[in-house]
Amino acid sequence: MNEFELINHVRSLNETLGSRVVLPPGDDLGGLGFGPGVVVLAGVDQVIGGVHLPVDASPERYARKVICRSLSDVAAMAALPAGALVTAAVPVGLSADWGPRFADALNRIATQYDCPVFGGDVAAFANSAAPPLVTATVLASPDDSMSGRFLTRSGAQPGDxxxxxxxxxxxxxxxxxxxxxxxxxxxxxxxxxxxxxxxxxxxxxxxxxxxxxxxxxxxxxxxxxxxxxxxxxxxxxxxxxxxxxxxxxxxxxxxxxxxxxxxxxxxxxxxxxxxxxxxxxxxxxxxxxxxxxxxxxxxxxxxx
Ligand SMILES: [Mg+2]
Known part of the structure; x- marks a missing residue:
């Protein structure tokens, strides 16, 4: 099953998700409703060493790329970043300063976008040859000054x-x-x-x-x-x-x-x-x- 077939399969499950899901898989972020007018948008991105960056890229490069990719999806909805959760799985034996440097860079960049990293998880692969794998889950809110309206992929109209x-x-x-x-x-x-x-x-x-x-x-x-x-x-x-x-x-x-x-x-x-x-x-x-x-x-x- 290729990526597009998998996405179509996931989307075939959309009708089972229930009414709390106001924006199901298929857009840049998903959306959950928590009562009248209260919507939380969220999305997750991953950066894999050897796929999205060279395996030996610096922790600062991993941090920047993973948080900025997620923030780009927030931009796509014309939403406001609220905060992010970040995970890092790194090979055992990686240098001791990788983690602190990753955290510092993440904090510096996320703060610039008013998107505090307020939680996460770290783990080590047993295999020292495994590439770093980091993820960022970003939460965002619709723009209050636009009455909570946010943009999706589904609003284009003939004539636009x-x-x-x-x-x-x-x-x-x-x-x-x-x-x-x-x-x-x-x-x-x-x-x-x-x-x-x-x-x-x-x-x-x-x-x-x-x-x-x-x-x-x-x-x-x-x-x-x-x-x-x-x-x-x-x-x-x-x-x-x-x-x-x-x-x-x-x-x-x-x-x-x-x-x-x-x-x-x-x-x-x-x-x-x-x-x-x-x-x-x-x-x-x-x-x-x-x-x-x-x-x-x-x-x-x-x-x-
Ligand atoms: Mg996107």
Whole structure:
């Protein structure tokens, strides 16, 4: 069973979850309701040595990546971070200062985002060759100043414009470094966009799998067709249009808005660019010089 089949299997269980689950698996965070108007959003991410970072990456790199990935999902909902729980399983024999350095870095970064780490667990693998495995479970609350409204992947409507923040592609350099480790979760930007245009902001996701994949999630959850204009994509450095479409780990916001809304081309000093439009139908279409191209036949595959 591949990842998508497993996700579909998990989602087949959604109807068994009961009424307390106000946002079931399928979005950037899940949501639990605790009575009228009280919703807690939560999500968990993991970082595995040798998969998401080099095995011997510093504890500071593990800390930054695991908390920032989770915070990017909070941004995707235009929600406010509340706090995080973190686990670390490390190989026996790892240097004694790994744990304190990990904790210090975690505390420093989480505090910047007003997301205190208020609990967790540590364990050691018996095998000294096992890679570090760290997780962050982040809790978040909807924005009170927006009457508790939060964004999901399911609100895109035909006629909407598709926008992204920042720049896309080339997140992972050949030496393993790059934007995927230095990105700033767009928590403040998401709140600012939502507060600026309110209910004209219809749907949102953070870009982790690659633009086409993630826009595909919006298309599926919203039941619409998404058209991306490859000439419009804001590209990072020397990234090609194909890389901007398919590279992962941009951790930017992709969102759809009512076409009557005027968005600024920059907010909080972060560029905002219109990259396409939403239509009736299904799937993701790429326009190149105004002509539809089938990206799946061109080998633009998810790289990370
Ligand atoms: Mg996400």
């Amino acid at each position: 414009e598709i926008w992204v923040s920042g720049f896309l592609g080339g997140s992972l350099r050949s030496d393993g470094s790059g934007h995927h480790e230095t990105f700033e979760p767009r928590v403040g930007l998401a709140l600012a966009i939502h507060r600026l245009i309110g209910e004209s902001l219809h749907s949102m996701i953070d870009l982790s799998d690659g633009l086409v994949s993630d826009v595909g999630h919006l298309a599926v959850e919203s039941g619409v067709k998404m058209t991306l204009e490859s000439d419009s994509l804001p590209r990072r450095g020397a990234a090609t249009p194909a890389e901007a479409l398919s590279d992962g780990e941009d951790y930017e916001l992709c969102f759809t808005v009512d076409p009557s809304v005027e968005l600024p081309d920059c907010l909080d000093e972060i560029p905002l660019v219109r990259i396409g439009s939403v239509h009736s139908g299904a799937g993701v279409v790429i326009l190149e010089d105004g002509v539809e191209v089938d990206f799946s036949s061109r080998g633009w595959e998810h790289r990370t």
